[in-house]
Amino acid sequence: MEASKGIVRRWGRPVNAGLMGLVVLVILLVVFYTNTFNAGISSSPDKWSAFGTFFGGLLGPGISLVTLIALLRTIDLQLDQGAHFVEDGHKARLAEYKASQLQLIDQQILMYERMIDRYEDEGQRLFSLNRELGRHGPFDLSRVDESLKKAEGEVALLIKLSVAISLSEFQTIEQLRLRMLADLCSINPHLYGSP
Structure with a gap:
């Protein structure tokens, strides 16, 4: 909106002033012509030719100037629109890339949720196996529990990343890409690589 106001200030006033100037010039020329050559309406083609030459010679440059200003305004508007x-x-x-990155995070969260389900199933299986065998050692279960907690923590970090990305303003795709890479690497450097 501000840009269009600037264009009107820059080009609208000169065109309007030029058109108003032409109207004033036409009125002045008609008054001047009728006062100087007050012969009334003539039936002679020579007088009509002289009349046309008079007005064309005086109005032509003014019309050309206003046309040039209008043409420059049109070019300026096209450049601004471009x-x-x-x-x-x-x-x-940028919005499309941001949406694809958010979709990537969602896919990673689903992957982690599947891992969590597998860890929970493995924990249940180990718990049942230990019960059947009469073992009371938590060693196998502690590794599963650690993996489960790690996966749940990474899911929480991915959710925070998703919220942060969706709420952040980015100027370039590269800026968003670098933020994603750095945050994903900080969540799990083994899975996502290091920056």
């Missing part, structure tokens, strides 16, 4: 299209395209690509 800049808006480029900016809108950049924003659309």
